[in-house]
Amino acid sequence: MKTRDPQTFHVKSFGCQMNVYDGDRMAELLEAEGMRAAADGADADLVVLNTCHIREKAAEKVYSDIGRLMKRKNAPAPMIAVAGCVAQAEGAEIVRRAPGVDIVVGPQAYHNLPALVREAKAGRPALDTGMPLLSKFGALPARRRQGPSAFLTVQEGCDKFCTYCVVPYTRGAEISRPFAAIIDEAKALIDAGAKEITLLGQNVNAWRGGAGEGLEDLIRALDALPGLARIRYTTSHPADMTCGLIRAHAEVEKLMPYLHLPVQSGSGRILKAMNRSHSAQSYLAIIERVRAARPGIAISGDFIVGFPGESDADFEETLNIVEAVNYAQAFSFKYSPRPGTPAAEMEDRIPAQVMDERLQRLQALLNAQQLAFNQAKVGRRCEVLLERTGRKPGQLAGKSPWLQSVHLETDATIGDIVEVELLSAGPNSLAGRHTAALFPGEGRGPVSSSAPLDPGLRRGTARAAA
Ligand code: 5AD
Ligand code: SF4
Numbered sequence: 001m002k003t004r005d006p007q008t009f010h011v012k013s014f015g016c017q018m019n020v021y022d023g024d025r026m027a028e029l030l031e032a033e034g035m036r037a038a039a040d041g042a043d044a045d046l047v048v049l050n051t052c053h054i055r056e057k058a059a060e061k062v063y064s065d066i067g068r069l070m071k072r073k074n075a076p077a078p079m080i081a082v083a084g085c086v087a088q089a090e091g092a093e094i095v096r097r098a099p100g101v102d103i104v105v106g107p108q109a110y111h112n113l114p115a116l117v118r119e120a121k122a123g124r125p126a127l128d129t130g131m132p133l134l135s136k137f138g139a140l141p142a143r144r145r146q147g148p149s150a151f152l153t154v155q156e157g158c159d160k161f162c163t164y165c166v167v168p169y170t171r172g173a174e175i176s177r178p179f180a181a182i183i184d185e186a187k188a189l190i191d192a193g194a195k196e197i198t199l200l201g202q203n204v205n206a207w208r209g210g211a212g213e214g215l216e217d218l219i220r221a222l223d224a225l226p227g228l229a230r231i232r233y234t235t236s237h238p239a240d241m242t243c244g245l246i247r248a249h250a251e252v253e254k255l256m257p258y259l260h261l262p263v264q265s266g267s268g269r270i271l272k273a274m275n276r277s278h279s280a281q282s283y284l285a286i287i288e289r290v291r292a293a294r295p296g297i298a299i300s301g302d303f304i305v306g307f308p309g310e311s312d313a314d315f316e317e318t319l320n321i322v323e324a325v326n327y328a329q330a331f332s333f334k335y336s337p338r339p340g341t342p343a344a345e346m347e348d349r350i351p352a353q354v355m356d357e358r359l360q361r362l363q364a365l366l367n368a369q370q371l372a373f374n375q376a377k378v379g380r381r382c383e384v385l386l387e388r389t390g391r392k393p394g395q396l397a398g399k400s401p402w403l404q405s406v407h408l409e410t411d412a413t414i415g416d417i418v419e420v421e422l423l424s425a426g427p428n429s430l431a432g433r434h435t436a437a438l439f440p441g442e443g444r445g446p447v448s449s450s451a452p453l454d455p456g457l458r459r460g461t462a463r464a465a466a
Helices: 017-032 056-068 082-090 093-097 110-121 179-191 215-223 243-251 268-273 282-291 312-325 352-375
Strands: 007-011 047-050 079-083 104-105 126-128 147-152 196-200 230-234 258-260 297-307 327-336 380-391 395-399 405-409 417-425 429-435
Touching: 007 017, 017 047, 017 110, 017 147, 017 196, 047 056, 056 079, 056 082, 079 082, 079 110, 082 093, 082 327, 093 395, 104 110, 104 405, 110 126, 147 179, 179 196, 179 215, 196 215, 215 230, 215 243, 243 282, 282 297, 282 312, 297 312, 297 352, 312 352, 327 352, 352 417, 405 417
Parallel strands: 007 047, 047 079, 079 104, 104 126, 147 196, 196 230, 258 297, 297 327, 405 429
Antiparallel strands: 380 395, 380 417, 395 405, 417 429
């Protein structure tokens, strides 16, 4: 038996933050249709699998999930919708391979999800992988569901065509949402309780406004919105790291000291074969300028090992650039050939074992850098935005300005920004204690502390300027 008249739903998002954003918006759409969110996928009547196609492993996950849902014992099999980039890339092929799927909807078409659910209720297979010229955003309901930290998609798609990447095919050409629509959405998010907004785009720093504005103008406009305390943006391409945007890191108080700037490889030869349009040297020059603008800024990156033709010497150059940058955080992957991309046709593929060894060496170095970055914060004070319950009873967890997870005991509530003395650090999180603020008139914390405010924050935080 299969559910035909769904009353409850669950959206499961895989992959990047853009998918998390899309998943939230699909949930808002379904709620506007009168459906209720189920606590999890185990007994939901409609399960939306919001998929990722960036690497093979990510794409295969969806099929094992579909199999599990079809066989679930505690409830009839749900109505299943496959959304996201696998839906876009594979379309009707998904239903041939997994006949349990009722709906296939691409990332540019999910505003049609309610109509697709109606089709599926009538027992008809429902597919929409269109990439309409008119943006889906105008057809979505106003923002409602939010926590203290919210995502806001401002730009979608990519025109860079790195030779390994499916994004230009699954998400389509670069489009920027209009300035006014973004500000309206930001205001709605703030009204719904957001203290931090992360501007999202596959190439977020390629965002352009109708009057030629750049991302820095958007950041400055958000800076002026009362109630918003923190601004972040991700993911950026080195080619779009303009002087204006770098200057914003020096001047905009609410812009957090964190930059995710993927380099992928340290070898000029491989960067060329990847069609990255930057060299190792030009990347390092950008990092130097960003650090001059915002001393202490946390730099994060993405890396691919085992791109076709990558020699031992090329890989050594990747290790060299990691040494030169000294990352606070990073994501590294084994190259995965994606159907339809130029690199998938390239010869000189790297054996799996070599890729494994390289990934291990790279990750050992990156993990050591991350731990050192975290440890260097111990004994200092900074602000933490409380976002969720922590590991232990009485604990809450949140993010430091450098996007580290911090756990602490506190009577404060989720959504508060509290001053914290950092007491210990592991590779993935820190522990701290809630302290009274350093600045007069703002002390709400339970204990006073003589730990110094992190020097990277001295010029820049909202409190320091107060
Ligand atoms: N293989 C491995 N990693 C990839 N990425 C993108 N495409 C591939 C691929 N085919 C990585 C890049 C990118 C991140 C989101 O995923 O590092 O920055
Ligand atoms: Fe993919 Fe390159 Fe575009 Fe990033 S810049 S989304 S890696 S094609």
